[in-house]
Amino acid sequence: MKNIINYISALSLLLVFNACETEPREIELPEHNSRLTITAALTPADDSLNTILFNYSIGIQDTLDYASENYLDNPRLKLTTPDEGIIEGYIFKDVSDFSDFATVRFPLWKFDYTNFIPGETYVIEGSADGYEDIISTVTIPQKPDLSNVKITKSEDTDPTRFFQRDLFEIEINDPPGEKNYYRIRARPIIIDNSSGIIGAGFRFYENYSNPIDESTLEKRITVISDELFDGEKHTMLVYGERGSYDFNEVEFDLLAITEAEYLYFNAVEKLNNDNPFSEPITIPSNITNGFGLFSISSPPDTKLVTVE
Numbered sequence: 001m002k003n004i005i006n007y008i009s010a011l012s013l014l015l016v017f018n019a020c021e022t023e024p025r026e027i028e029l030p031e032h033n034s035r036l037t038i039t040a041a042l043t044p045a046d047d048s049l050n051t052i053l054f055n056y057s058i059g060i061q062d063t064l065d066y067a068s069e070n071y072l073d074n075p076r077l078k079l080t081t082p083d084e085g086i087i088e089g090y091i092f093k094d095v096s097d098f099s100d101f102a103t104v105r106f107p108l109w110k111f112d113y114t115n116f117i118p119g120e121t122y123v124i125e126g127s128a129d130g131y132e133d134i135i136s137t138v139t140i141p142q143k144p145d146l147s148n149v150k151i152t153k154s155e156d157t158d159p160t161r162f163f164q165r166d167l168f169e170i171e172i173n174d175p176p177g178e179k180n181y182y183r184i185r186a187r188p189i190i191i192d193n194s195s196g197i198i199g200a201g202f203r204f205y206e207n208y209s210n211p212i213d214e215s216t217l218e219k220r221i222t223v224i225s226d227e228l229f230d231g232e233k234h235t236m237l238v239y240g241e242r243g244s245y246d247f248n249e250v251e252f253d254l255l256a257i258t259e260a261e262y263l264y265f266n267a268v269e270k271l272n273n274d275n276p277f278s279e280p281i282t283i284p285s286n287i288t289n290g291f292g293l294f295s296i297s298s299p300p301d302t303k304l305v306t307v308e
Contacts, residue, residue, distance in 0.1 A: 032059030134290035141256035145173035146301035176231025181262035202240030253300035261295035
């Protein structure tokens, strides 16, 4: 009797598994309609940061290697300004200028123009043979009001831990009755640079340490919305991660940015957090007839902060 029961149980499981099997299906993806793309998040503060990616979109079955080996024919990029008229863009770093270790090479563009004026409107236009022309318009936000920044160094004395996180207390005077968006950045001023170490910028996070060791399941902070503190003097607490070199001053910048830039980089951070539980992310675009981002920040409100 026991053997009969075991046989029936095994047969039932087999029938269940067979019922769950489906016929293999081949999914046909629609043909990709390649369009011109721009990534241009410009700032009046530092021309070295004003590099522009200008290329074309690729399909889901293509690879970045394909894109970095095939370039636009007769590309043209121009910026219409309120004070100097049309400024022509140019490639300042071609693919041949990259090191042999660079896995993906794209031409980098820029404009010889840094006098971005808050409150004024700028237009970027791109074209290339075989593609529909693209265009985007942006109005530059006014300079933000950074009241104060207080930085407290990490008390972690573990000599084996290279990365440290310092507490930043950032006080912002937010204008009332309007949506405002900000970007934060900071660079440590190294005391003894005999080692040749360059003080790279801080990476900002919500927590003092990663809540799950060796995990990326935490939120990195690059851009901020005033949704929760509209019109208030607000103090925000974040932790800046940097190398364990010696410094006692930090150059801190607060920049007002466009809504398009906030939405774009907020989506990019979510896309790059490697969280298996994240919802699908669609990168927003403000480029007509194409993809990408065109944005110009305000001049930064900068403070040189002595670290406690």
